[in-house]
Amino acid sequence: xxxxxxxxxxxxxxxxxxxxxxxxxxxxxxxxxxxxxxxxxxxxxxxxxxxxxxxxxxxxxxxxxxxxxxxxxxxxxxxxxxxxxxxxxxxxxxxxxxxxxxxxxxxxxxxxxxxxxxxxxxxxxxxxxxxxxxxxxxxxxxxxxxxxxxxxxxxxxxxxxxxxxxxxxxxxxxxxxxxxxxxxxxxxxxxxxxxxxxxxxxxxxxxxxxxxxxxxxxxxxxxxxxxxxxxxxxxxxxxxxxxxxxxxxxxxxxxxxxxxxxxxxxxxxxxxxxxxxxxxxxxxxxxxxxxxxxxxxxxxxxxxxxxxxxxxxxxxxxxxxxxxxxxxxxxxxxxxxxxxxxxxxxxxxxxxxxxxxxxxxxxxxxxxxxxxxxxxxxxxxxxxxxxxxxxxxxxxxxxxxxxxxxxxxxxxxxxxxxxxxxxxxxxxxxxxxxxxxxxxxxxxxxxxxxxxxxxxxxxxxxxxxxxxxxxxxxxxxxxxxxxxxxxxxxxxxx
Amino acid sequence: xxxxxxxxxxxxxxxxxxxxxxxxxxxxxxxxxxxxxxxxxxxxxxxxxxxxxxxxxxxxxxxxxxxxxxxxxxxxxxxxxxxxxxxxxxxxxxxxxxxxxxxxxxxxxxxxxxxxxxxxxxxxxxxxxxxxxxxxxxxxxxxxxxxxxxxx
Numbered sequence: 242x243x244x245x246x247x248x249x250x251x252x253x254x255x256x257x258x259x260x261x262x263x264x265x266x267x268x269x270x271x272x273x274x275x276x277x278x279x280x281x282x283x284x285x286x287x288x289x290x291x292x293x294x295x296x297x298x299x300x301x302x303x304x305x306x307x308x309x310x311x312x313x314x315x316x317x318x319x320x321x322x323x324x325x326x327x328x329x330x331x332x333x334x335x336x337x338x339x340x341x342x343x344x345x346x347x348x349x350x351x352x353x354x355x356x357x358x359x360x361x362x363x364x365x366x367x368x369x370x371x372x373x374x375x376x377x378x379x380x381x382x383x384x385x386x387x388x389x390x391x392x393x394x395x396x397x398x399x400x401x402x403x404x405x406x407x408x409x410x411x412x413x414x415x416x417x418x419x420x421x422x423x424x425x426x427x428x429x430x431x432x433x434x435x436x437x438x439x440x441x442x443x444x445x446x447x448x449x450x451x452x453x454x455x456x457x458x459x460x461x462x463x464x465x466x467x468x469x470x471x472x473x474x475x476x477x478x479x480x481x482x483x484x485x486x487x488x489x490x491x492x493x494x495x496x497x498x499x500x501x502x503x504x505x506x507x508x509x510x511x512x513x514x515x516x517x518x519x520x521x522x523x524x525x526x527x528x529x530x531x532x533x534x535x536x537x538x539x540x541x542x543x544x545x546x547x548x549x550x551x552x553x554x555x556x557x558x559x560x561x562x563x564x565x566x567x568x569x570x571x572x573x574x575x576x577x578x579x580x581x582x583x584x585x586x587x588x589x590x591x592x593x594x595x596x597x598x599x600x601x602x603x604x605x606x607x608x609x610x611x612x613x614x615x616x617x618x619x620x621x622x623x624x625x626x627x628x629x630x631x632x633x634x635x636x637x638x639x640x641x642x643x644x645x646x647x648x649x650x651x652x653x654x655x656x657x658x659x660x661x662x663x664x665x666x667x668x669x670x671x672x673x674x675x676x677x678x679x680x681x682x683x684x685x686x687x688x689x690x691x692x693x694x695x696x697x698x699x700x701x702x703x704x705x706x707x708x709x710x711x712x713x714x715x716x717x718x719x720x721x722x723x724x725x726x727x728x729x730x731x732x733x734x735x
Numbered sequence: 736x737x738x739x740x741x742x743x744x745x746x747x748x749x750x751x752x753x754x755x756x757x758x759x760x761x762x763x764x765x766x767x768x769x770x771x772x773x774x775x776x777x778x779x780x781x782x783x784x785x786x787x788x789x790x791x792x793x794x795x796x797x798x799x800x801x802x803x804x805x806x807x808x809x810x811x812x813x814x815x816x817x818x819x820x821x822x823x824x825x826x827x828x829x830x831x832x833x834x835x836x837x838x839x840x841x842x843x844x845x846x847x848x849x850x851x852x853x854x855x856x857x858x859x860x861x862x863x864x865x866x867x868x869x870x871x872x873x874x875x876x877x878x879x880x881x882x883x884x885x886x887x
Contacts (some may be wrong), residue, residue, distance in 0.1 A: 291867075291872070293872070294871075294872050294873070405795075407788055407791050407795060408792065410788055411792065414781050414784055414785045414788070415785070417781055418753065418778055418781050418782070418785075421777060421778045421781075425774035427763075427768070427771065427774075428763035428767055428773075428774050430760060430761050430762075430763060430774035431760075431761075432757070432760060432774055432775075432778065433753075433778075460811055460814055463808065463810040463811045463814045464807070464808055464810065627846075628845060629841075629842050629845035629846050629847040629853075630842065630847065630852070630856055632845065633837070633838040633839075633841040633842050633845075633856060633857070633860070634838070634856065634860050636837060636838065636841065637834050637838055637860045637861055637864055638864065640821070640830075640834065641861075641864050641865075641868060644874075644876070644877070645868055645874045648874065648875065648877075650825065650877055653825070653830075654822065657818045657821070657822070660818075661815060661818070668804055668807075669804055687777050690777070691771045691772055692771075694770055694771045695770060695771050697770075699769075699771070
């Protein structure tokens, strides 16, 4: 197994086509990451249709590369223009921009690049070891366990984004309901199709995701027209000095652990990881007063954690089919579209492909490090592309991408409709990521519930008699009610 | 009524409508469904769950009194109108004419003052995307005025 994994990962380096593809995608990912508003999720949604004709490994490598490189690249604009290219880089602005204002933009970027690379590579190594182990545990799962696991994943939606637990759960339920549109899988009864037979097989993920992530973002960006951006000048990206390394190595290691762990949790992603990485860096620092004024530990803490979360988030996505964020939801769709069924099967029957994907992520981390060190200044200029040019182009890519998926105009209209729905949802504080995750998990939760009921002759309480299923349901309950119970107990004590 | 309560109201109406539609769905014979669920049960269960959450959300709004959401700028409404225009142009002329017109007008609407830049963006972008999808990805686009000329 180990030998097979190593040879599969090494095959990435000797495949010039795949290397070229990762190189090109890393450039694209960095560009997407530095463009405020675009980010890894929108970028992956826009690129998904382009990967349809690719070999499965190449397609997932492209999506995974976009994920890791755009997550890193968000830090470039966070440091230079105080605007995080991605939400995961928000914590980087706290100390990155103040350091850049002091005339040390190059040093700030150097710290961000090295911390991101270490975080990314660390998490890929953990991914290589943790994913097969988890897959072995998942081998024991039957319908009740999968049902409970999916409920657990859905319960974690409560904290997937900043929208607030109740709003996120409402979004998640709406997503699950969307998955019921079309013919019901057991009985074939048509649900919510209104006579439209193009919906017989249900809503396809690709146009919905393009709408929710790309088109809705376009409408959100329409409010930032004429926004003035202040940039700081940068001479060159500097590698951290030996003194810097002495100061930040513990922070980087801590954030690697935090980021990977947070990433593994279903529905927790790079944004949460970077915030926790930053606050832990501050908590353990001897120079707490420097934080917010350009502390390099703050940049290292946030950046190592957000990139470590990318590898961690791939664990539940590939092993259990439960995505941890909008971007991993798109990668999951990519896997399914290419016939790679996430789960135990992937790790037993297609193990070579899995390790090639992991190898691609490893290579992508090295590539974005080189680009970050040698071309950050150039990439930072991309962020100055005017919105009135950029977003009309995004519109064209979105509608053609939605059409290209199945060659149906209905998919284009769905993308536009869900773009408008996503926009109004976001305007009122609802995040679109829970809708996307709910849509993916919807079929899984309903089918496994049906199978479980059949297994136990309708006795639903028998699901609770399965130890693993019970454990997941208890976790789900604690995830939902834990914070409320905790605050109630604290109030009682006071 | 404050406009913040419009959101729970719309969501509630939507949930009730879904329940009403679900109740009219066909039912399956007992021998097929067995001890499992009817096709209508799951969506109804979801909507009941959603109604409970909407109740909690309304209570949160009542307690916290959130700020009402400001109205959209004309750029946003204009962009949505352009989506509608795109639909009409695609259905009645050609998808690429729709894309060209929307990109051009969107650039102008969002503040591009140089007409030639907007024109260039509107021409080059769909052109390059078409070449990529047609030659590399081998995707056939829907027939319309331009595509009829191209495909013959």
